[in-house]
Amino acid sequence: MADEKRKGPRDNGAPDYKKNLHPLMAKNYGQWSYHEKIKPGVLVHVAENGDKLYTVRAGSPRTMSVDTVRKICDIADKYCQGHLRFTSRANVEFLLAKKKDIGPLIKEVKEVLGFPIGGTGHSVSNILHTQGWLHCNLPGTDAAGSVKALMDTLMKEFESDNDLPARVKISASCCQINCGGQGDIAINLQHHHPPVIKPEGVGICELPKVVAICPVAAIRPRQQDDGVTTLEVVDEKCMYCGACHGQCPTMEIRDAKTDTLTIWIGGKTASTRNGPSFMKLAVWGLPNNPPRWTEVSDAVHKILDAYKATAYKYERMGEWVERISWQRFFELTGFPFTKYHIDDSAMARTTYNTSAQVRF
Amino acid sequence: MSEKKKKIETPMVDELLDGPWPSFAKDLKEWSSKKPQVGQLLGQLNQSYEDKWNYWQGTVLNVDGYGGGVIARYSELAEEYPDIAQFHTIRVIPPAGWVYSTESLRNLCDIWEKHGAGIMQLHGMTGDILLLGSDNKTTFEAAEELFENGWDLGGSGGALRTLACCVGEARCEMACYDTMKTTTDLTNRYISQLHRPEFPYKYKFKLSGCANDCGCSMQRSDMPIIGTWKDDIRVDQKEVAAFVTEHGADFVRDNVINRCPTRCITLNKKKIEIDNKECVRCMHCINVMHKALRPGVEKGVTILLGGKRTLKIGDTMGVQLVPFMPLKTEEDYDKLYDLVERIWEFWGENAMDHERVGEFIARVGLGTFLDGVGIDPDARMVKAPRTTPYIKFEEITPGRMGGEAEDDPAVSNAEVEQMEKA
Structure with a gap:
């Protein structure tokens, strides 16, 4: 690296997508007429001119060695004219011009890669997740591992496109920053006390930035007896979000003894029907138990079972609960409704039942 | 490293080797025969499983001329696992819509096997290609070879972030505009803002061809651009x-x-x-x-602004800022760029450090924000008008956002009243 040739930024920008398109995508760009489901994980898109492009969707573990990525390429070279695509949920999409190649391709994907075919239609698709203990500096739990463990129990839901009332998107996050984002079901880590400040480390952080980032103004500078400025946290104000931990590693928010997992449900990004929605707290206090996190998968299945049994077709999880009420949700799943489910944020009042409508 | 290589035992991670879902642990374990650092990575992961504790420290490492794109990680267990003492991630901008020729994917694999640990993630939550496992030297070598092959680094920190979009017109009959072209054009036009952080905080675009929002823009981006149409279905x-x-x-x-x-x-x-x-x-x-x-044939986009996940003011979704805008001609695109730049200017001038544009709007109010960026209010921007009657009508009393903040703002109190009487 030394300064042999300091070339500075190249600012190449984004690669040219046109060079990466499957020939049928390039030919029929903007000229698609309709699509049909052939079977779970397999779609056909039909162009105005009658051209057909077949897509086989396979679930990937997202984290892969270059050897595995090369094996994916080998299959795409053999059947897909050297072109493929990834979805936003880390599924691989093999693109085929010939229908007769679907069978042999699926066989090869299963045998060589061990990837299942599915994730289309009303399925549980691949889980969006964060880095976790594999590569993040802030996590209280793992992601790749917990997702692998949970997906092991959701194969039927991944490989079918009609087993559920509507699609179910799951995400997993390893701290309360929630990089995993919204989902029909989201599994998130929960902290349970204010950050513990490691005094020796405060010097490496920009203190005003740490003070400023606190959403509830709980952090303030403190002059020590020796004249050195450090920080202190007003415990009563702190809501254990960990924003300061991202800013300054000294603000240790995690605690292996007390961190737990919570499950949130009802998030939806599409503007379909009643529009997008945020997920809400369903279950809290689940233990963070590597390497299989069985308490989490048990809870997820309880939710999915109740959803499958009582939701209408095309009703996403949030829409389902909105219709049947949260009261019913807790009855059906057996999870307790507690005072911690009641919002106490600035938006809290918008979540109360301010009517005389009541169910029994 | 010691002469005799100690075999790394990973009993807890090994419990993830089997089972029907493809196992990253199995893949990495096999791959570790070629790259010893990957075995050490699994060793550290196993230690995390044992202790329920994380062993990565994060810091900053920048390639010459870039203010982001490398996520630097240092292991706290470097004594035990020396080959992952430095184990960084390089974010690489993917082709729009995550379409690949095997040629370009193989090129990435070759570069990353040569310079890094040979672990890829397709893709990270930001939409970037993630290349895991380079040290303080190989990060620069890898970046250089990536650049020579036409690749570029993704965004991080208070910068424009790598854009992401749905498959759009490449394979979807529902797409109402060209998401891949728009993603690529925005990336390339604002590549400097992407590489060299100059914003109060991060700014994300995500693009979806229709309201199904397969680009996950509504809650994951500051500026969702969503396809729609004006005429009849x-x-x-x-x-x-x-x-x-x-x-x-x-x-x-x-x-x-x-x-x-x-x-x-x-x-x-x-x-x-x-x-x-x-x-x-x-x-x-x-x-x-x-x-x-x-969808109809008079197509265009709806643009929203201000979505993000929960830190610090709670979940925010984008507000519908532009109900409809065609996005076909160069003039249409110029209007989009003009809007983006007006937003960046007003937000950049007035936001606090670490304040995302949605948080900024929540603080100053949507009305003030519209004034600031020069957009007329439209009833489609709200679910309902206000219910509170405390309003400052600018037509009757001077507006509070009329100019520079005053050092000595006017006050009204009893003393003033009496002085005026006297």
Whole structure:
């Protein structure tokens, strides 16, 4: 690296997508007429001119060695004219011009890669997740591992496109920053006390930035007896979000003894029907138990079972609960409704039942 | 490293080797025969499983001329696992819509096997290609070879972030504009803002061809750009009849007619009629009857602003800022760029450190924000008008955002009243 040739930024920008398109995508760009489901994980898109492009969707573990990525390429070279695509949920999409190649391709994907075919239609698709203990500096739990463990129990839901009332998107996050984002079901880590400040480390952080980032103004500078400025946290104000931990590693928010997992449900990004929605707290206090996190998968299945049994077709999880009420949700799943489910944020009042409508 | 390599035991991670879902642990374990650092990575992961504790420290490492794109990680267990003492991630901008030729993917694999640990993630939550496992030297070598091969680093920190979009017109009949082109054009036009952080905090675009939002823009981006249309839904009554025959009228009534949020569809025997004036372009009916119904032909985009996840003020979704804008001609694109730049200027000038644009709007108010970026209010921007009666009408009393903040703002109190009387 030394300064042999300091070339500075190249600012190449984004690669040219046109060079990466499957020939049928390039030919029929903007000229698609309709699509049909052939079977779970397999779609056909039909162009105005009658051209057909077949897509086989396979679930990937997202984290892969270059050897595995090369094996994916080998299959795409053999059947897909050297072109493929990834979805936003880390599924691989093999693109085929010939229908007769679907069978042999699926066989090869299963045998060589061990990837299942599915994730289309009303399925549980691949889980969006964060880095976790594999590569993040802030996590209280793992992601790749917990997702692998949970997906092991959701194969039927991944490989079918009609087993559920509507699609179910799951995400997993390893701290309360929630990089995993919204989902029909989201599994998130929960902290349970204010950050513990490691005094020796405060010097490496920009203190005003740490003070400023606190959403509830709980952090303030403190002059020590020796004249050195450090920080202190007003415990009563702190809501254990960990924003300061991202800013300054000294603000240790995690605690292996007390961190737990919570499950949130009802998030939806599409503007379909009643529009997008945020997920809400369903279950809290689940233990963070590597390497299989069985308490989490048990809870997820309880939710999915109740959803499958009582939701209408095309009703996403949030829409389902909105219709049947949260009261019913807790009855059906057996999870307790507690005072911690009641919002106490600035938006809290918008979540109360301010009517005389009541169910029994 | 010591002469005798100690075999790394990973009993807890090994519990993830089997099972029907593809195992990253199995893949990495096999790969570790070529790259010893990957075995050490699994060793550290196993230690995390044992202790329920994380062993990575994060810091900053920048390639010459770039202010982001490398996520630097240092292991706290470097004594035990020396080959992952430095184990960084390089974010690489993917082709729009995550389409690849095997040639370009193989090129990435070769570069990353040569310079890094050979672990890739397709893709990270930001939408970037993530290359895991380079040290303080190989990061620069890898970046250099990436650049020479036409790749570029993704965004991080208080910068424009790597853009992401759905498959769009490349393979979807529902796409109402060219998401891949727009993603690429925005990336390339603002590549400097992407590489060299100059914003109060991060700024993300995500682009979806229709309201189904497969680009996950609504809650994951500051500026969702979502395809829509202005004219009527195209109806193929022959296909409608075929659908009704196949599924039955009850199915259509339960799953299409009654699920329309504005109840603007009626079923008359085997024909449907749509009151397009009441249609909100939500896509539901088209999703269910995708052979019979299609978006109209006068297409464009709806632009929202201010979405992000929960830190610090709670979840925010984008506010509908531009209900409709065509996005076809160069002039259309110029209007989009002009809007983006006006937003960046007002937000950049007035936001606090670490304040995302949605948080900024929440603090100053949408009305003030519209004034600041020069957009007229539109009833489509709100679910309902205000319920609070405490309003400062600028037509009657001077506006509070009329100019520079005053050092000595005017006050009203009893003393002033008495002085004026005297």
